[in-house]
Structure formats: C-alpha cells, structure tokens
Amino acid sequence: MRVLVPLGKKQVTGIVYRHRTEPITNDSIQIRPILAILDTTPIVTPHQLWLWEWISRYYLCTMGEVMAAALPAGIIDDNYKARTVTYMDWEQGMTYEQAQTLVLRSKKQLAMLQYFVEHYLPNKGIERRELIEGSGESPAILRALVDKHILQEVKTSVSRLIPYQGTIKPAFALNDKQQRAYQQIQLSWQQHNTVLLHGVTSSGKTEIYIHLIQEQLAQGKQVLYLVPEIALTTQLTERLRCIFGDQLYVYHSRFSSDERVEIYNEIKNSIVEPQTQKAKLILGARSSVFLPFQSLGLIIVDEEHDSSYKQQDGTPRYHARSVAIMMGHHYHCHVLLGTATPSIESYYNAYQEHKFGLVTLAERHAGIQLPAIHGIDLKRQYHRKEMYDHFSDPLVERIREVLEQGKQVILFRNRRGYSSYIQCSKCGQVLKCVNCDVSLTLHKHRFIQVGEEQLTCHYCGHTQTKPSHCPTCGGEWKEVGFGTERIEDELYSLFPKARVGRMDLDTTRNKNAHQDLINQFAQHQLDILVGTQMVTKGLDFDNVSLVAVLNADSLLNTPDFRSYEKAFQMLEQVAGRAGRRGERGEVIIQTFMPDHPVFGFLSQHDYVGLYQHEIAERELFHYPPFYRLIDITLKHKNNDRLLAASTLLQERLHQVFGDRCSPIIVPSVARMNNAYLRHILLRIEGYADIQRAKELLMESIHYVQSLRNCLGTIIIPDVDPM
Ligand code: ADP
Ligand code: ZN
DSSP: OEEEEEETTEEEEEEOOOOOOSOOOOTTOOOOOOOEEOOSSOSSOHHHHHHHHHHHHHTTOOHHHHHHHHSOHHHHTTOOOOEEEEEEEEOTTOOHHHHHHHHTTOHHHHHHHHHHHHHOBTTTBEEHHHHHHHHTOOHHHHHHHHHTTSEEEEEEEEOSSOOOOSOOOOOOOOOHHHHHHHHHHHHHHTTOSEEEEEEOTTSSHHHHHHHHHHHHHHTTOEEEEEOSOGGGOHHHHHHHHHHHGGGEEEEOTTSOHHHHHHHHHHHHHTTTSTTOOSSOEEEEOGGGGGSOOSSEEEEEEETTTOGGGBOOSSSOOOBHHHHHHHHHHHHTOEEEEEESSOOHHHHIIIIISOSSEEEEEOSOGGGOOOOEEEEEEHHHHHHTTOEETTEEHHHHHHHHHHHHTTOEEEEEOSOOSSBSEEEETTTOOBOBOSSSSSBOEEEOOTTSOTTOOEEEOTTTOOEEEOOSSOTTTOOOEEEESOOHHHHHHHHHHHOTTSOEEEESTTTOOSTTHHHHHHHHHHTTSOSEEEESGGGGSSOOOSSEEEEEESOOHHHHSSSOTTHHHHHHHHHHHHHTTSOOSSSOOEEEEEESOTTOHHHHHHHTTOHHHHHHHHHHHHHHTTOTTTEEEEEEEEEESSHHHHHHHHHHHHHHHHHHHGGGBOOOBOOSSOEETTEEEEEEEEEEETTSOHHHHHHHHHHHHHHHHTSGGGTTOEEEEEESOO
C-alpha cells in the first residue's frame, strides 16, 4: 500500500515494501512516523515487487526508479480523479403522490416530475442532463424540485473505458501449415518456457496468436500481448477487438493518466472477481510488463526483434523481451516470441543453444509468394544520367505502371525532413544546433507560410527559421541529403495526378493522424504512401504491389555492430508490406552497393544465411550473444569535469576488468542538450559471473562520483545496450 511519510521537510508518497518487527538498536537511526496510509487494499502485488527487484538488480538502478516507471503517474502522485456523472433520484422517503401535491401550482415543475417518473430507474434515477434535455424544461425548474426536497443529486463515478459496440466475429480457421505450427508451439512449451515462432511476413502469425489466446482465456488465464509501438498498431487493435470485445484492454502512454489508473485497477481487481470477462487480454507496449497481472498464462512478444522494446532513454533501461522471458519463469507462464526476422540473440538461443523452442512457418497464407526483390545500382544510374532527382528511371517507370494498374505504392526513406542539412556553397559552413553538436535538418512543412522554412535539431527539438543566406559570408545555401518531405515534393512533380500521403513523426503528431493516414490508404484515397520506419511496421494492406526503398545505404553505413542485422530486418519487414493478397508483390531497392552481402540474403529472403554471417562476426569480434555489453555514459555540462571523471573511471575499470574495458569513446554527437558526453564500454564473457561484474562496476562508479573534481558528473550504466 501507499503511505505518506515525512522526508526532510517534505511529505512524499512511498510504497511499503517490507516491514520489520524487531526493534532498531542503532541509536544513530532516527525513526519517523508514517503520516497516513493511502490505500485500503494493496495496490502492488508480490509478483510486481519481485519483478521490480529483478529489474533494479539486473539493470543497475534503484527500486524507486523502477517504481516510477512501473506505476501510472496518477497512482504515484495520487492525482487520479474518477469521472463522475450526476444523477437525479427521489429524495429520501418522497413518494409520487406527495410530490404531486408539492408542484400543483407549477405546470413546468409538474411536467419535469412527469418525465422523471416515466423515465427513472429504481435505485439509480436518471442522468441530470437527460432529465433537463428530455423534459425540455430549464435547470431552474430542476432546482425548484430539489429545493422542495422532491429530488436529490447523486454523483456516480463511471468508467472512462468505452465498451465495445460492434459485433463479435469468430477467428479464422487455421490453414494446415498454421495448424501444424500451432501444435508444434504447444508441444515445444512442454519443454521450454519460451518458444520462438519464426514465420515469414504474412504467414499468419497473428492468426496463430489469436488461437493461442483463445485457449488461455478459456482456461480463465490472462494474456499479455506485447507490441513494439502501440501507436502503430491500430490495424491490429481492430482485428483483436472484433474477436475479443471487452476482454481486450489496450494500454499505452498516449492514454491520459486517469485512463491508465483505471486500466491498472481493473487488471488488479480481476483476481477479486475471477469470473469477470474484463481485462483478460492486455495489448500494450513495453511498459505493460509492469501491470498487476494475477493469472498470467501467456506472454506474446510480437516483432520480438524490434529495438523499441528496449527503453533507450530514461531509467530503467530495460528490454521488455528479456523482462517477459524472466516473467515466464517467475509466473510459470508460456512466452512466445514471434517475428519474420528474429534478433540474432533470440535465434541463437533457439537454433543453436536450444534454450528456446523453435517453430518455423515458411509460407505465406494462401500460398502467395514472398515478393521479388530487385536492386538498382545508383552509381550506374547517375553515371548514365538516368535519374530524376532521387528516383532512377526504372523506378519511375515501375511506379507509373503500377499506378496505371490501379495498384498502390509504398516508398520508404529512413529520414524525415526535407534535406539532412544545409551547407554554404561559398564557405562550406553547415548550420549547427545551439544546444547539440549536430547539424540542423531542413523542414519545409507545406502547411506553414511560403518562405518560412525551418531548421530543426532532431536531438533536442530546437527550431529556428532558415536564414536566407549564409550568416558568415552571404553565400547561397546548398541542400544536402534528402528526407521524406523531399521525396513527397519530387513525387508531386513526377506524378502530378497521384494522391500522395506522408507518414513520419512530423505528420502523425496529432492523436488520430496516424489512424487517418492508414484509413485513407486502406480505402485507396491515396495512391502512394511515403514514410519512415513507420511504414515498415505491421501494416496489412490489400492492394500494395510495389514497395521501393529510395536509398538503402544509410542503413548499412552506421557504425553499429548490429547495422547489418537491423538493415535486413527493416528491409525484409518493409518488403513484407508488398503483395499480401492476390498477386506476388515487388520490391525495388536503390543502392550504391548492389553487391553488398545483405542484399544477397534479402533477395533470397534468406534469414538463416544472414544469421550465419552475423553470428560468425559476433563471435570473432566479441559481441553478444557471446559477450555481454554494458555501456557507460558520462555526462556533464562542464567539459573539464567530464574529462576528469571519464579518465578516472576508465583507469579504475581498466584495473578491475583489464581489456574488457574499452578506452574512452567520443560519441558521434559529443554534446547534446548542452551536456558533454563520453562513453566507456565493458565486454564481459558470457560464462563469467555478470552479477559480480556489475557490483564491481557500481563500486567504481560510486567512487568516481564521490570525488570533488568529478562532482555533478552523471554516470549511467546501460546493460545490454541496443
Ligand atoms: P503475419 O502476422 O504473419 O504477418 P497475418 O496473421 O497478419 O500474418 O496474416 C496475413 C493476412 O492473411 C491477414 O490479412 C490475415 O487475416 C490473413 N490470414 C492469415 N491466415 C489466415 C487464415 N487461416 N484464414 C484466413 N485468412 C488468413
Ligand atoms: Zn539540439
């Protein structure tokens, strides 16, 4: 339960985590009283406390930090307000006969009373608003009835969660291949807590999940269905809603704080009323692992490879897939990881280590072939001058044909904005952010005034108007690199008749914008959809026959040991949006490196080939899953202090860990939001005692933070960084 306690001069809310009965003998410890107990029943379950402890130990943060992430804000600050509706009911002891005599002189009062008598429900009354609107009388008349002690106001709290009004449909019957995979999963669970379902895009993984969920619900169990980004899964929500109705709860950060408190409480209360049909299936993003489950039977981690499962900024830096697997052990529930492009780590655990079960679904539903993938060599295209801006001639030709056939096109570019940066064509100056060590991205935003072009920092959000000329030498600007806005512009001049939509962070800030775009595209009010990774995720359209990637190289050129893996995943996923029904789809990839091995694997849809390529590299260069990584970020507004702290910490860690500790790393963006940054990377052998290593690391961090010349340095360990 929550308690109010004094802390210094303040009063704060905390959770009673443990209590002791033996007296404290240490005189230097002063005990202060609890001021108030805020709950009548526990709001956190023992399971949750267990999980919080595990996360704080594994991810090196405090229980308080886990709590802050785990509970909806409205519970922690006790700010939750129930939504109330005012009803009108009989005043105590009042009868209709008595009331009639009291209103005899007023026709209007009598009319309202008449309406009340005809419409009220026993023990409930009638909604105040309905009484006024229905009777057609004024609030003043109602006040008169209240003043005469005929009616009284009753405030009732009501749920913010809107019940499902649509019809419930049965699930599809599984096809033979799906049925076999379904049985293999069940069988595999007898030996493994966790099973990896590797099923190509559109093979019907979601249909299999639906059948597995039905089976759990029939046994009275809860199911947690994790998705990488709930905002991007409106199609999935609708699909589940019409099968599971009000058993489905959706939980994500776009909900208001009060809504989240209500969902939290309903899930918690489901143990008190085990017969309730509510809160049985919870669909949510990573933070829903923290909900107060009571009888969890299954956790599905859909698109398990997706890096959104890792909390990147803000403590605890947990990975929801790892947490789900731990929960599986603790709750003795099944865990299913599903994807068309498994993470190298999960595939290693399943395929090589047999820690997870492995089930494969290699065919699309209804025997549709996976899309054909063609590369276009940009070097050759530019050399022959067969380009129109960023579109090669063959791509333009294919888009034209597809549009003429009445089909739709998806274009993928993993960068938003108009151009990546602007540079002075005379002195070469690039405009940089005032707060960060990074160039500003040009945005033209069609919707703002003409000429009002903006420069934006994609790290801190700083925005300024684009100066007409270089502030140093007055030279003209050159626009370098291209983003989704630019592609949209080029499409308007290439295909003036086509209806083009753009889906990226900038066009989906409003609550329903993402959903609207999807609906428009699904109803074929748009011919072409341009977008960032948002278009690679989970969309299921009937009529898309061509998907094109405008420049795949930036995906491969990042200095990250996962870059090939991530590029393959992103490209295979976006390819998966093509030709999901009817004919085989087609994918065109423009690149300066057509011979790159990743494209070779991609053109064959050869995930296992990619895996074998990657796992060999990982072993050779000491990366996961063979080694565990801990990335340490150091941060300070004062660069000298930062350098002192980084040097000291690196020296100390090097003494303890030897070459498992990297030299100091200067990140590509070395100043962000006015703070300077450095990194140190620890690599610990997979078989080593990782918990001991973490203790040694924390000792060193605390030591450095206590030194005067390092004062104020923020040091953040990130376990299993992505
Ligand atoms: P995945 O999750 O593997 O990408 P989906 O479950 O989304 O695949 O299936 C792709 C499409 O095929 C969906 O529109 C789905 O409704 C349809 N589909 C899959 N399996 C069946 C089935 N057994 N019966 C009817 N339709 C199916
Ligand atoms: Zn910035």
